[in-house]
Structures are given as C-alpha cells and as structure tokens.
Amino acid sequence: MARRKKIYEGKAKTLYEGPEPGTLVQYFKDDATAFNAEKHDIIEGKGVLNNILSEFFMLGLGQIGVPTHFLKRLNMREQLVRSCEIIPLEIIVRNYAAGSLSKRLGIDEGTQLPRPIVEYCYKDDGLGDPLVTEEHIAAFGWASQQDMDDILSLALRVNDFMSGVMLAVGIRLVDFKIEIGRVYDGDFQRLVIADEISPDSCRLWDIKTGQKLDKDVFRRDLGSLTDAYTEVARRLGVMPNNPPAPGKPQLVN
Numbered sequence: 348m349a350r351r352k353k354i355y356e357g358k359a360k361t362l363y364e365g366p367e368p369g370t371l372v373q374y375f376k377d378d379a380t381a382f383n384a385e386k387h388d389i390i391e392g393k394g395v396l397n398n399i400l401s402e403f404f405m406l407g408l409g410q411i412g413v414p415t416h417f418l419k420r421l422n423m424r425e426q427l428v429r430s431c432e433i434i435p436l437e438i439i440v441r442n443y444a445a446g447s448l449s450k451r452l453g454i455d456e457g458t459q460l461p462r463p464i465v466e467y468c469y470k471d472d473g474l475g476d477p478l479v480t481e482e483h484i485a486a487f488g489w490a491s492q493q494d495m496d497d498i499l500s501l502a503l504r505v506n507d508f509m510s511g512v513m514l515a516v517g518i519r520l521v522d523f524k525i526e527i528g529r530v531y532d533g534d535f536q537r538l539v540i541a542d543e544i545s546p547d548s549c550r551l552w553d554i555k556t557g558q559k560l561d562k563d564v565f566r567r568d569l570g571s572l573t574d575a576y577t578e579v580a581r582r583l584g585v586m587p588n589n590p591p592a593p594g595k596p597q598l599v600n
C-alpha cells in the first residue's frame with residue numbers, strides 16, 4: 348500500500364496530504380503533552396474522543412454560520428479538513444480566571460471575569476508561546492487590522508456557541524484556545540476556525556461540583572483523562588460507537 352505523504356507532525360495531531368488538492372487528513376494521536384512538552388504521556392483513546400468532539404463542535408459552528416476548516420470525519424481517528432495557512436497566533440478567550448491569567452494577575456481561579464477577555468499568544472514552542480499585543484501583531488505583520496477585527500468577532504462567536512452548548516449539559520466553559528487559518532478563493536481570502544476544538548484546548552468544569560473535565564486533569568495529575576473526556580462526550584451525546592477503552596479481550600457469550 349502506498350505510504351501517505353506526511354505534511355506536518357504536531358504534539359497531538361499529524362497532518363497528511365488529502366485526497367484532493369486543498370485538503371488535508373488530520374489524524375488525532377493519543378499523545379498528551381503539557382508545560383511545553385516537558386510532560387508527555389500516551390493516553391489511550393484520547394485521539395478518538397478528540398476527533399469526535401472536535402467534529403461535533405466544528406459542525407455546530409458551521410450550522411450557525413461560523414466558517415471552519417472541517418469537511419468530514421473519515422474514521423475514528425481522522426478527519427478531512429481544508430488546507431489553510433495558519434495565522435501564527437493562539438487566540439485565547441476567557442470567561443473565568445484560570446491558569447496563566449490567574450498566575451499573571453493574581454486572580455483566584457474560578458473568579459468570573461467582568462466580560463470575556465481575548466488574548467493572543469505568538470505560536471512558537473521554542474519561546475513557550477508568549478503573550479503578545481495587537482501592537483506586536485501589527486508591527487510584525489502576523490495579521491492585518493481587518494484580520495484582527497474578523498478574528499475578534501469569530502472568537503467571540505465561538506465563545507457564545509461553546510458556552511451555550513456546554514451550559515446545556517451542566518459544564519462551565521472557563522476558557523479555550525482556537526487557531527485560525529486563511530483559505531484563498533481566487534483573489535479573496537477568508538478566515539476559518541482551524542486546528543481542533545476539544546477538551547485539550549478548553550477548560551471545562553462541572554457546574555455543580557467544579558470537577559475538571561479537560562486537559563488540566565493531565566497537567567495537574569487529577570485522575571483519568573479518558574474518563575474526563577468520555578464524560579464530556581457522553582453528556583453531549585457523541586460517544587463513539589466503539590468505546591476507546593482499552594482492556595483485555597472479553598469472552599462474548
């Protein structure tokens with residue numbers, strides 16, 4: 348069988364050349380990393396869950412008119428996406444204080460913010476994805492003013508959608524990260540939500556108990572990451588048909 352052409356290998360996903368020009372196959376790995384890849388582990392089934400959850404969120408965004416790179420899910424670990432030029436920014440939206448914001452500003456985790464706060468980090472693992480301002484973005488030409496207006500409005504629409512979807516299943520969307528790409532249609536470019544939206548890139552807390560259902564479970568050694576992601580998938584009604592749980596073969600009567 349012919350080997351596929353690998354375009355890019357990231358920490359949690361690999362991109363392969365797609366079947367048609369302008370498409371890519373996005374493969375979700377089981378690798379979990381944190382603290383700029385200082386902590387690394389294989390969490391069996393994580394890729395399957397993130398593939399299905401990201402499909403669910405991207406399809407929902409498409410239904411409310413937010414453009415995404417998602418085309419279709421191919422199998423348990425892969426989805427077909429439009430190839431795009433990724434803007435080198437991590438766009439973070441926060442509704443409650445947590446993580447680096449809490450550390451930086453000394454605000455207790457869980458404090459509701461007066462309004463959603465959007466932050467930008469420059470995507471560079473070597474530098475640890477540093478926080479940057481719109482001044483840096485404009486001066487270094489990472490995005491134009493028009494792009495920044497569009498990015499802000501996309502980020503807030505994703506926030507409203509994700510907050511609502513999560514609230515409906517008893518989960519608080521504390522914060523999340525998205526990446527945005529450019530696709531070209533002839534002379535025109537437009538921006539689409541790219542990469543993935545999954546519990547790897549969101550903070551999700553159970554509204555009643557405060558239990559963490561996101562990658563902090565791995566970062567902070569709080570228990571089983573697969574159990575946490577499975578709970579999110581279960582509540583959203585998108586559990587995969589073949590549960591990813593590994594285990595010994597079982598006798599079927």
Ligand code: UDP
Nearest residue numbers: 439445446447448522523524547548549550
């Ligand atoms: N995030 C991410 N990838 C990154 C950095 C952050 O997906 O490289 C997400 C993270 O999961 C959280 C939000 O962005 O939902 C805000 O992260 P924060 O800046 O608090 O960083 P952290 O505390 O995770 O280092």
